[in-house]
Amino acid sequence: MTNNSSAAFSTAAGFHIYAIVVAGSPGDPWTAKVTDHTTTQNHSGHISPSGFDTTGDTGFNAA
Amino acid sequence: MKLNLIATMTLVIACWLAAMGAEGQSSPSSGQTPDQGADSTQNFVSPLGLGTGATLSVTSKGTSVTAAVERQVFSPVLNFWQFGLSGTTDKNGQAQLFSSSDKDAPGFKGKFGIGKSSFIRKWSTYTETGGKFLRQAWCRDLLTVVNKSLKSPASIPDDAMCLTAVIAVKVAFDKSPPTDDKTKTLDSLVLSQLTSTAETIAEPTKDEEQKTPDQITDEEKAAIKAQFDVCVALKDQPSAFKLCPASGGTIKSPEDQKKAYPSLYQHILSGEPGKFQWKAWGSWAPTIMSVDYRAITDGIPDLADKLQWTQLLNTGLGDIALYYGKLAFGIEGGFGQTVQVVTQNVCNTTTSGTYTSQSCDMAMIGKPNPTNAWMASSALQFYPIPVLGKGTLFNPGLQVNSSYVAPTTGGHTSELALPFYIAPTASPMKFVVGIQPTWDWSTNSKIGNKFTISLFVGARPEITK
Numbered sequence: 169m170t171n172n173s174s175a176a177f178s179t180a181a182g183f184h185i186y187a188i189v190v191a192g193s194p195g196d197p198w199t200a201k202v203t204d205h206t207t208t209q210n211h212s213g214h215i216s217p218s219g220f221d222t223t224g225d226t227g228f229n230a231a
Numbered sequence: 232m233k234l235n236l237i238a239t240m241t242l243v244i245a246c247w248l249a250a251m252g253a254e255g256q257s258s259p260s261s262g263q264t265p266d267q268g269a270d271s272t273q274n275f276v277s278p279l280g281l282g283t284g285a286t287l288s289v290t291s292k293g294t295s296v297t298a299a300v301e302r303q304v305f306s307p308v309l310n311f312w313q314f315g316l317s318g319t320t321d322k323n324g325q326a327q328l329f330s331s332s333d334k335d336a337p338g339f340k341g342k343f344g345i346g347k348s349s350f351i352r353k354w355s356t357y358t359e360t361g362g363k364f365l366r367q368a369w370c371r372d373l374l375t376v377v378n379k380s381l382k383s384p385a386s387i388p389d390d391a392m393c394l395t396a397v398i399a400v401k402v403a404f405d406k407s408p409p410t411d412d413k414t415k416t417l418d419s420l421v422l423s424q425l426t427s428t429a430e431t432i433a434e435p436t437k438d439e440e441q442k443t444p445d446q447i448t449d450e451e452k453a454a455i456k457a458q459f460d461v462c463v464a465l466k467d468q469p470s471a472f473k474l475c476p477a478s479g480g481t482i483k484s485p486e487d488q489k490k491a492y493p494s495l496y497q498h499i500l501s502g503e504p505g506k507f508q509w510k511a512w513g514s515w516a517p518t519i520m521s522v523d524y525r526a527i528t529d530g531i532p533d534l535a536d537k538l539q540w541t542q543l544l545n546t547g548l549g550d551i552a553l554y555y556g557k558l559a560f561g562i563e564g565g566f567g568q569t570v571q572v573v574t575q576n577v578c579n580t581t582t583s584g585t586y587t588s589q590s591c592d593m594a595m596i597g598k599p600n601p602t603n604a605w606m607a608s609s610a611l612q613f614y615p616i617p618v619l620g621k622g623t624l625f626n627p628g629l630q631v632n633s634s635y636v637a638p639t640t641g642g643h644t645s646e647l648a649l650p651f652y653i654a655p656t657a658s659p660m661k662f663v664v665g666i667q668p669t670w671d672w673s674t675n676s677k678i679g680n681k682f683t684i685s686l687f688v689g690a691r692p693e694i695t696k
Contacts (some may be wrong), residue, residue: 185447185455187358189504191350193557195613200480209476213484219556221486222354222506224362225447226476227455 181230188223190215206231288687295319296690299342303351310351311512315342330636330644330673331520331544331570331601339519346512346550356502359451361485364499366432366458368488369392370425371495372474374400377418382407390494394429417468424464428457476606480586507555514548516565522572524595526653532596540599544568544605559612569636570601571675608634625653642674650687 190198192215200211200223209228213221285298299315317340329336370393378384378400383404387396400420409415432454473480489496523540526533535548546567553560578591614628632648652665667685 179305183456185452187354187362189354191504198484207477208479208480208512210481211484212481213487216486216503218503218506218569222358222361222485223482224360224365224485225358225451225455226362226365226482227459229459229477 179230184228184230185225186223186228187225190221191219194219202226202228204228204230285441285689287689288685295524303348305351305353309345309347311348311510312345313342313512313514316340316345326623329571329572331518331568336518336520336572340516341518342514342548344512344514344548344550346510346534348508348510350504350508350510354504355500356506359447360500362451362455364485364492364496365482365488367452367495367499368483368492369474370432370456371396371492373421373425373471376471376650377404377421380409380411380414380418383407389492390498392429392495393425393432397425397429401426417471419473420465420468424461425613428461431457451674453676508551509551509553511549511551514550514565516548516567517547517550518544518546518568520544520570520572520599522574522595522599523592524598527597535579535590537594538598540595542570542599542601543639544570544601548606557613557615557617559610559614561610562605563608565606567604567606568601569604569606569638570599602638602640604636604638606634606636608632625655627653641664644671644673644675652687662689 186202187209188200190200190213192198194215194217196215198213198215198221202209202211207229209226210228211223213223215221234413285296288295288297294379295317296319297315297317299313301311301313303311317341318371319337331338332440355553371387371391374387374393374396378387381400383403383406385396385399387399391399404418404422409418427440431450444551458475459477462477463470465475472478476482485496485500489500519541521539524538524540526538544567546565546569548563548565548567550563571615572595574593574595576591577596581588581590609632611631612628613630615626616629618627628651630648630650632646632650635643635644636645646669648667648669650665650667652663654663665687667687669683669685670680670682
């Protein structure tokens with residue numbers, strides 16, 4: 169199954185850490201894009217047998 | 232500065248952002264609602280929640296449009312809210328017998344609820360160990376690029392952490408470096424960068440005792456920053472930089488990297504959310520009812536005077552929903568006002584000679600009398616029903632919904648509904664079309680028992696744990 173989701177964070181320029189936790193049916197693919205319109209970080213994965221996946225804590229340098 | 236997150240996934244449950252400040256304080260922000268267990272028809276009496284979306288439903292009583300939104304907030308006590316509105320028209324004025332508590336009763340309904348979901352929280356251990364595993368996998372991927380260029384590549388054990396692997400590859404590089412200068416320069420740069428950061432990336436856990444669930448440790452910050460710094464140093468080396476998060480290339484998740492590094496995954500990753508999840512919330516459900524009626528004075532109905540009865544009926548509700556894999560079960564209990572409406576044709580007959588004409592309205596004889604009532608409902612959902620297998624364009628789903636309303640004045644009404652629906656396996660917003668047989672029982676002899684079939688169609692959110 170696929171849904172589109174989006175969220176916007178107002179934040180100061182500098183280095184930040186974010187994480188996304190995804191839930192769904194085992195084996196389903198997912199993608200996520202984190203951007204400040206200068207830098208873009210693309211994530212993709214597949215849902216685990218337990219029904220989850222994550223980007224893990226990831227760094228992002230916001231311009 | 233606005234940081235956007237756009238996701239195409241089964242469901243975004245939670246996302247958060249933490250400033251890389253000295254104190255390590257986090258500034259959580261809300262993401263997409265979990266829409267947990269929304270049902271197929273956005274039934275206002277369903278304990279599975281309204282879910283974000285809109286549904287058009289056509290029944291024998293009328294046509295209803297329901298729209299709702301559900302959003303998450305980060306708070307230790309209450310972490311989501313939902314708000315829905317539903318408007319149902321009395322189709323051609325034909326609805327003759329109904330209770331205001333019926334989901335498709337003519338009128339306007341609202342539902343505002345706040346509650347707590349076990350799922351909306353920072354899964355700190357999961358995301359921290361997920362990030363740690365991915366940095367180890369990133370280091371190993373970089374070393375694979377170097378190793379492939381060597382005449383005699385190093386043999387790296389499956390469970391080798393970055394530090395062990397970089398030493399092994401460096402030994403192999405020193406013994407038999409690539410002959411091509413450009414490749415040698417790249418390999419040397421990668422190895423020197425990783426040699427200086429491998430220990431930091433390994434994130435020694437000496438301060439684990441000091442860690443609180445929502446804090447990012449100094450070691451984790453240092454590891455993430457170390458990866459960032461290595462990537463900055465590799466920015467002019469496309470074959471290495473493409474593995475960095477900021478390259479714009481696709482970064483594999485822990486579940487995808489698990490295939491390449493199963494031992495590391497097993498060793499590092501922990502804290503994955505469990506299959507069983509729950510949510511509980513309370514709601515205020517106002518209903519605006521408007522009914523044409525004719526007053527009864529001293530037992531005699533005054534059919535000539537058209538009157539309209541409009542009233543706000545209030546109900547308080549409590550819900551608990553449980554989720555396990557494909558199953559979702561919810562129960563709801565509440566206390567509030569309900570009114571039974573029985574309308575009939577009231578006609579004004581005009582006679583002129585041998586001719587007559589009639590002008591009729593649907594109206595209730597006697598003023599509607601709202602009463603307090605106890606209400607309960609339950610819903611059990613199976614979705615997707617695995618009858619069509621994987622890779623199909625559509626998936627079917629089924630719900631078993633029941634409700635029970637017991638006015639304090641006595642008697643009861645009960646309802647059993649079995650909505651069956653299909654939805655495309657992949658679509659930006661799931662499109663649901665279905666059919667729902669409904670059985671109703673009432674001790675009110677004017678209402679009695681009935682059976683109806685409704686058709687519904689709508690854009691509905693994913694149903695998840």
